[in-house]
Amino acid sequence: MAVGTALHPRSAAALGTSLPVPVPRRSASGTGRRNSLSEAAIGRLPVYLRVLQELDRRGVQTVSSVDFALAAGVGPAMLRKDLSSLGSYGTRGVGYPVGSLLASIGPVLGMTQDRRVVIVGVGDLGSALAKYGGFGSRGFQIVALADADPALTGKRLGSLAISPAQELGRVIAETGATIGVNATPAAEAQQVCDALVEAGVTSILNFAPVVLSVPQHVHVRNVDLSAELEILAFHAQRSRPAAVAAEVGR
Amino acid sequence: MAVGTALHPRSAAALGTSLPVPVPRRSASGTGRRNSLSEAAIGRLPVYLRVLQELDRRGVQTVSSVDFALAAGVGPAMLRKDLSSLGSYGTRGVGYPVGSLLASIGPVLGMTQDRRVVIVGVGDLGSALAKYGGFGSRGFQIVALADADPALTGKRLGSLAISPAQELGRVIAETGATIGVNATPAAEAQQVCDALVEAGVTSILNFAPVVLSVPQHVHVRNVDLSAELEILAFHAQRSRPAAVAAEVGR
DNA sequence: CTCTGTGAATATATTCACAGCC
DNA sequence: GGCTGTGAATATATTCACAGAG
Numbered sequence: 001m002a003v004g005t006a007l008h009p010r011s012a013a014a015l016g017t018s019l020p021v022p023v024p025r026r027s028a029s030g031t032g033r034r035n036s037l038s039e040a041a042i043g044r045l046p047v048y049l050r051v052l053q054e055l056d057r058r059g060v061q062t063v064s065s066v067d068f069a070l071a072a073g074v075g076p077a078m079l080r081k082d083l084s085s086l087g088s089y090g091t092r093g094v095g096y097p098v099g100s101l102l103a104s105i106g107p108v109l110g111m112t113q114d115r116r117v118v119i120v121g122v123g124d125l126g127s128a129l130a131k132y133g134g135f136g137s138r139g140f141q142i143v144a145l146a147d148a149d150p151a152l153t154g155k156r157l158g159s160l161a162i163s164p165a166q167e168l169g170r171v172i173a174e175t176g177a178t179i180g181v182n183a184t185p186a187a188e189a190q191q192v193c194d195a196l197v198e199a200g201v202t203s204i205l206n207f208a209p210v211v212l213s214v215p216q217h218v219h220v221r222n223v224d225l226s227a228e229l230e231i232l233a234f235h236a237q238r239s240r241p242a243a244v245a246a247e248v249g250r
Numbered sequence: 251m252a253v254g255t256a257l258h259p260r261s262a263a264a265l266g267t268s269l270p271v272p273v274p275r276r277s278a279s280g281t282g283r284r285n286s287l288s289e290a291a292i293g294r295l296p297v298y299l300r301v302l303q304e305l306d307r308r309g310v311q312t313v314s315s316v317d318f319a320l321a322a323g324v325g326p327a328m329l330r331k332d333l334s335s336l337g338s339y340g341t342r343g344v345g346y347p348v349g350s351l352l353a354s355i356g357p358v359l360g361m362t363q364d365r366r367v368v369i370v371g372v373g374d375l376g377s378a379l380a381k382y383g384g385f386g387s388r389g390f391q392i393v394a395l396a397d398a399d400p401a402l403t404g405k406r407l408g409s410l411a412i413s414p415a416q417e418l419g420r421v422i423a424e425t426g427a428t429i430g431v432n433a434t435p436a437a438e439a440q441q442v443c444d445a446l447v448e449a450g451v452t453s454i455l456n457f458a459p460v461v462l463s464v465p466q467h468v469h470v471r472n473v474d475l476s477a478e479l480e481i482l483a484f485h486a487q488r489s490r491p492a493a494v495a496a497e498v499g500r
Numbered sequence: 501c502t503c504t505g506t507g508a509a510t511a512t513a514t515t516c517a518c519a520g521c522c
Numbered sequence: 523g524g525c526t527g528t529g530a531a532t533a534t535a536t537t538c539a540c541a542g543a544g
Contacts, residue, residue, distance in 0.1 A: 038534065
């Protein structure tokens, strides 16, 4: 039988970062305005939002799909299709109204909701994330920190105290966090993930290089930094065919 | 004209993190053993590699596509297809030999090459990355740090001194770094990116939430942490349709 | 005439399902 | 019998190209 008790007893795991995994595809229910957004389009919305905010800040009122697309790093046709499936607010012959679009896309990405985040694992990465201003500036509020290491619990980081990981349930209940960031080492990641799920968190951003098992209703996105570098390394190497042929053929 | 001089004069920009962008598709030259790997498959290789290393560590010698796929969080058919396009080392009726597969996939991801990394931007995130053990354990060596802030330059972080960002060219030439990690704030990111490219770096991992412009031969992958949270927020919200309908319809 | 919205065409990716080998 | 390798079928995503609104 080889692999033995495969990593965990639950369902198949979610692999995030848009590495397309056989997600069972939640059939088109939901909020989708016109025809629901494709998964790929959803991944582009945050970029669109950022570009719109930048345009707005510069006082731009209207933008064509060509200029918008250029700034977002996509093709104009795709951008139009994405916006169109959002319900489309463009005017033919003119372009898209920056303000209205912002007001439409923002809520779609939950900007108007409560978005409280708990970070578990306050090592180097966890504390960097806790201090990172980018979350706050985009409407996410870090409301709690937790770590399994007793040496850290009780300490403060900015305005937040670090709670013991064992008390995750209570901390989440008290703070109302709905998003969990898992910045623990690989060995603890599944356990922490389980605790988050147990406490009712349904969105998890996972930095640990492991495939987490979660129930279907929980969304996991993985950020695997080493994997990113490996993918870059792969491409770098394709540019110099000879180098590897020797290695692999050996 | 609206957007005006769109963000940068160079070519269209690369959006990484596998958000599939209209990459001009480098036509199938290169190292690919059998029929070349799809971009999606390439993104899964690091996961496969990690699983194989774990199996190897546990002393597992052979693994079936079903068990392997389960551990990697993908479907067995996809895993077989991916491995098959790598040149396939499986044995029918038996499974895949862990050791040989490792020896095959490793080099494909550049594990046997020199993989020297320079980190630019030694703020919270940059220093967390510099201290992160995960890179080293997967064969990446951080050989240089740089920052534009004069208050930081000259300081040390672990065994490395922080160089002034202005000297990136020299630092890269001296250390032979081929991969650049851009952990600078959004406002500086394009400038740093330009400097990296100028210095001959052709692989960039970008954490700044901006669309970088680079020449065609340079590969960029973006890790946008806020975007990840926004995508989670989007999905979380789809689970509660009513909440947003009110917001958007307003 | 410009620029959006969108069906149709194409390109990619994933899954099925089964032939063929161990 | 069990399991891989892979063509064919399906599902997703992207791009084209043009009708039609302003």
